[in-house]
Amino acid sequence: MVLLTLWLTWAAASADTTKFDVQPFKINLGSEIPRLHALVNNTRLPSKALYGVGQDKGIELDFLAELRREWLEVFDWEAQEAELNRFTQYTAEIEGLTVHFVHEKSADPDAIPLILLHGWPGSFQEFAPIIKPLTTPTENVSFTVVVPSLPGFVFSSPPPRANWTVDDTARIFNVLMTEVLGYKTYALHGTDWGSVVGYSMYGSFNTTVRAAHFVFLPFFGPTPEEIAADNITLSDVEKVAENKGNLFVSLGLAYRDEQTQKPNDIGLALYDNPVGQLAWIGSKMKLWSDPRAGTPPSVLNTTAILTSVSLYALTSSFLTSVWIYASNPNGFSTTYSQAPTDAPMLFSQFEYNIIFYPEEYVKQTTKNLVSYKVHDFGGHFPGLDNPPALIEDIREIAAVFVR
Structure with missing residues (x-):
C-alpha cells in the first residue's frame, strides 16, 4: 500500500518535461559583480540633502548613502547567491516564455502542492524564509512549494x-502546475501583483485551485467614509492599518502612475543605473514595511534589500518588471467582484501593509472566506517581515483543502 501511494504520488507529479523543455537552473551571476561594483562606486550622490525632508518625499539621502556603502564594503553577493541556490530551481518553456521557478518537494507523499506568487518590487527571494518550513511536515501539515518568477522578473x-x-500569467502558471509539474489540484498564496494573478487563477481555474491564501487583493481598500458608513468597528491594530492605507493612497501612488503611463521613461532611465534602482526600490521596501523591520521576527534588513535590488540589477530586469503596470492599468479596481469558485479563501492583514482590507470587504470577494487574521507586526512583504505568522496562516490551508 505504501509503495502504491508513493507510485501514485510520483505519477501525479510527473510530466512530459520534453514538451516544456524543463531544465535545472542555478543562479550564477558572480561574474557580473565587478561591473556592478564599478557602476555603484562611480555613481555620485549629493553631499547633503536638499531640504532635509522625511521619507514621505522619497528615500532619504542618508539611508541611500548607507545602503550604497554597504553594497560596496559589506554586502556579500556570493553568500546570498548560495543561500538562494539552496532551493531546487528549474526553467520551463510555456507559450514561448522561459519561466523560472523554485520547486521544493516535501518528503511527505500527501503534501499539498502550493504556488507562491510574488509582486513588484519583489521576486521569489521574498519567500526564501518560508519555503523550507512549509515543506517540513508539522502536525501532519506540509506543502510541496512552487515559486515562479513573474514574466519579466x-x-x-x-x-x-x-x-x-x-490573466495571461495566470493561465501559464496554471499550465506550470498542472501540465509541467503534473499536479491535478493545488493551493496558492498571493501578494501584491501576485494577488492579482492569484485571484485570476482562483476564479478561472476553480477545478484545480482548491484553496487560496492572500495578504493583498486586486482591489483598493475602502475609504474611511465607507468604513464609517458600513458601521465597521476597528481594533487598534486595524486603525493603524487603515491609517497606513490612507497615507499610501493619498501620498504613495506616484510610482504606480509613472510605471503605468511611462514605463520606458523610468525603466530606461534606471536600466543600467544600480544606485538609481536602489533608490527606487529601496524606498518602497523601507516605507512599505513595518517600522520595526529588521528586528525579530522580521528579517527584512539592509541585506535583504540589497539582495532584492541586486537580483534586479544583475539580471537587467528592472525595465521589464515595471511593464506589468503598463500592461495592466486596471489591475487594481475600486469595484469589488466575487470570484466564481467554491474553493476556500484565507486572508491575513498585516498591520503596516499598504492597503487595509476589513473582513467585511474581503467577504465581498468570496462566499468562501474561512479565515481572516490580523497581525500586529509586519508590512507589505510578510515573507520577510513576519515569516512565522505567514507560515502559520498558510498552514491553515491544510484544514480546508480538498483534493
Missing part, C-alpha cells in the same frame, strides 16, 4: 507582447 523572460495581462 529576474530569471523569467519578458512577455512576448506589450498587452500581456495578469
